[in-house]
Amino acid sequence: MSPRADDQAVEVVIEAEDLRVWYGTERGPVRAVDEVDFTLRRGEILGLVGESGCGKSTLGRGLLGLLPEGAARDGALRFLGTDMLTLSRREQNRLRGRELGMIFQEPLTRLNPLMRISEHFAETLRVHEKGISKDEVKRRSLQALRVMGIPPTRFRAYPHEFSGGMRQRLMIALTLVLRPSFVVADEPTTALDVLVEAQIIRILHDLRDTFDTSLLLITHNLGIVAEACDRVAVMYAGKIVEIGPAAEVFRHPQHPYTRELLRSTISLSTTGLNFIEGAPPDLTTPPPACRFHPRCPDAMSVCATREPPALDLPGGSRAACWAAAARHDLVTLDAEESAPLEREELSVADEA
Numbered sequence: 001m002s003p004r005a006d007d008q009a010v011e012v013v014i015e016a017e018d019l020r021v022w023y024g025t026e027r028g029p030v031r032a033v034d035e036v037d038f039t040l041r042r043g044e045i046l047g048l049v050g051e052s053g054c055g056k057s058t059l060g061r062g063l064l065g066l067l068p069e070g071a072a073r074d075g076a077l078r079f080l081g082t083d084m085l086t087l088s089r090r091e092q093n094r095l096r097g098r099e100l101g102m103i104f105q106e107p108l109t110r111l112n113p114l115m116r117i118s119e120h121f122a123e124t125l126r127v128h129e130k131g132i133s134k135d136e137v138k139r140r141s142l143q144a145l146r147v148m149g150i151p152p153t154r155f156r157a158y159p160h161e162f163s164g165g166m167r168q169r170l171m172i173a174l175t176l177v178l179r180p181s182f183v184v185a186d187e188p189t190t191a192l193d194v195l196v197e198a199q200i201i202r203i204l205h206d207l208r209d210t211f212d213t214s215l216l217l218i219t220h221n222l223g224i225v226a227e228a229c230d231r232v233a234v235m236y237a238g239k240i241v242e243i244g245p246a247a248e249v250f251r252h253p254q255h256p257y258t259r260e261l262l263r264s265t266i267s268l269s270t271t272g273l274n275f276i277e278g279a280p281p282d283l284t285t286p287p288p289a290c291r292f293h294p295r296c297p298d299a300m301s302v303c304a305t306r307e308p309p310a311l312d313l314p315g316g317s318r319a320a321c322w323a324a325a326a327r328h329d330l331v332t333l334d335a336e337e338s339a340p341l342e343r344e345e346l347s348v349a350d351e352a
């Protein structure tokens, strides 16, 4: 990294403030990401977890400006200090090739069957780094292959000589060889499923150590988050309800949704996370105030009328929950506000 006067600014790679992303639909806007705030530092791995449909992929794509027609975003989003929401499409495309990368759930194969792997790397590097030497191409390519667990002896092979999972790892290596500052990996499971958890964790650590890349890792595998991520963000119905150091969040979850999510996964040890009673809300008409209140075992009357503020808690986490805030004496609730939410309200909201 070149020395810069403002090291603090250099260290923060992604900064989202009140970021919102919505899809225009016939039923009205689907608010898939709603007032999300977080920062990501250089080399940091942030895990993003939550039930299906809570907005994880939308947030990942929204950060990279890779949204479909009809989707919109607002709020503030800075990448290395540059305001991403006011950049022209051309400037965004330029950044995406080189500085921003996305590893998809099902990466589309853009491998040319007639080109050797070495040629794919050479082409990718030459497009983005004009004048790069042959030796440097080879060095960088072998390094990216090593990180993805592909031996250097396969460098001159053709794509058809690899298994499906290996081809997907090659695609990831082709993203990483450019040393992007920020990568979103959206459940890179098909590529990595063939590996045991320990190998995936090693790859993620290698990735950080070798490339200094900041990574948003979207996954249903909480074991990997616990082992490989520095921090974890828990998303519910379009909002980040808790974010903090992974070890702290796993040991002392502050938000009832985090607690239930961890409990359901630990008890069933499966990749699905839909085991919390009730269903996530329709994001065209989310519940008022705390969006989790219809399903929350700890819900109080205040939870259905006022949105909980996101507050920094001892231990380094931030959570948006009235019960957590009251537990740490950060708010004072009167007797009426802190009364348990009426059962009828729970079932009515559940059905809504």
Ligand SMILES: Nc1ncnc2c1ncn2[C@@H]1O[C@H](COP(=O)(O)OP(=O)(O)OP(=O)(O)O)[C@@H](O)[C@H]1O
Binding pocket: 023, 024, 025, 030, 032, 050, 051, 052, 053, 054, 055, 056, 057, 058, 059, 068, 283
């Ligand atoms: N192109 C689209 N048009 C309209 N609504 C969409 C579109 N894509 C996603 N959504 C809606 O936005 C919400 C968030 O979807 P998203 O795919 O971001 O969730 P997710 O957390 O990634 O889920 P999963 O774990 O299943 O991948 C969902 O309600 C989904 O139905």
Ligand code: SF4
Binding pocket: 255, 256, 257, 290, 291, 292, 293, 294, 296, 297, 298, 299, 300, 303, 308, 320, 321, 322, 323, 324
């Ligand atoms: S704010 Fe209330 S309803 Fe929401 S998670 Fe906290 S206790 Fe539960």
Ligand SMILES: [Mg+2]
Binding pocket: 056, 057, 058, 186
């Ligand atoms: Mg998704």
